[in-house]
Amino acid sequence: MVRTTERELYGSILRDRQTVLILGVTLTGMLGSVLSPALPGIADALNVSDGRVGLLVSFFKVPSILVIPVAAWFADVYGRRTVLVPSLFVFGCSGAVMFLLDSFPALLAFAFVMGIGAAAIFPVTVTLLGDNHDGAANSAAQGLRVGIVGLGTMIVPAATGYLASVRWNVPFLLYLVAIPVAAFTYLVLDETIERAERSGSVTRLIERYGLAMRTELKDTNVRILILGGFTRGFVRYALLTFIPLFAVRILDASLVEAGSLLSLRGIGYVFVSPLAGLVVARTSRKLALGSSLLISAVTLTLIPFSDGLVVLGGSYSRIRSATPYSTQL
Structure with a gap:
């Protein structure tokens, strides 16, 4: 009976056109994974050092720090669709333009713009599902959204590695997908909140935002979680920059193999994330978090000593498999 109920629940969700569209937008947002597997090819083509080429990932992610809070406020005031559609359009157009560029500074500039567009996509889709x-x-x-993220994490890096082996800039054409998705979202997605058109309501909302942020930041647990989230993100994107360069330069991997290595992190989302809640329920949040951090720390220490792609891939997949437990606090 429970299984039948679960099937009916998931069936009703997947029959909802709005939900399917939101999940499609989530998958489109996974195109942000294109940059990392392409780094070795970009460095070789533009004669950029490995140390500098990693700046592409930094320039792509830095806008999130400022854009996400602002985008969240705009989404609450002016509507989810009002934020999501321009974000998708900027994300897709700026990414596709990078196909035409042959200057590293120009790539950095458009990676930054692309990051502005990408920053709001995932937060808004989470909110829309809610x-x-x-x-x-x-x-x-x-849960379906997490599965879609895992699917994108497995597909996009592998596809990028293959396309980068054809020519270094071909992977950027993948961003063209975001443009029709933006148009379809504009036409089909229903707005889920009423727009706050009066200046008085906007002002009150700003005041509530400020008060809520000040209140939450007084909580020590919240501050710890923010620090933990920053640390987790820092390590994640450091790995996404390091792994493909290490695999190609030190282990003589092809671009296809480097992309496939990054696809292993999808295992953590697809196969481990659904178990995270069960593990936490049977142990404790602190134990699950501490264990995952310990596994990640030990494996991170061993990665530079990997002497083959199998060892490197196994180490990387362990880190990514441990990561979901860090979200359970």
Whole structure:
């Protein structure tokens, strides 16, 4: 009976056109994974050092620090679709333009613009699923979103590695997908909140945002989680920069093999994330988090000593498999 109920729940969610569209937008947002597998090819083609080429990932992610809070406010005031559609358009156009560039400074500039567009995509899709579903349906929908992220994490880097082996800039054509998705989102996505058109309501919302942020930041646990989130993100993108360059330069891997290595991190999302809640329930949040951090730390220490792609891939997949537990606090 439970299984039938679960099937009915997921079936009803997947029959909802709005949810399917939101999941499609989530998959489109995974095109942000294109940059990392392409780094060795970009460095060789533009005669850029490995140390400098990693700046592409930094320039892509830095805008998130400022854009996400602002985008969240705009989404609450002016609507989710009002934020999501321009974000997708900027993300797709700026990424596709990089196909035409042969200057590293220009690539950095457009990576920064692309990061501005990408920053709001995932937060808004999470919010939209919450707007459209309550209770168990929301949990199931969010679980499907995590599965989509895992699917994109496995597909995009491998595809990027293959395309980069054809020519260094071909992977940037993948960003063209975001443009029709933006148009379709504009036409089909329903707005889930009423727009706050009066200046008074906007002012009150700004005041509430400021008060809520000050209140939350007084909580020590919140500050610890923010620090932990920063550390997790820092390590994640350091790995995404290091792994393909290390695999190609030191282990003589091809671009296809380097992209396939990065695809291994999808295992953590698809196969381990669904178990995270069960592990936490049977142990404790602190134990699960501490264990995952310990596994990640030990494996990180061993990665530079990897002497083959199999060892490197195994180490990397262990780190990514441990990561989901760090989200359970």
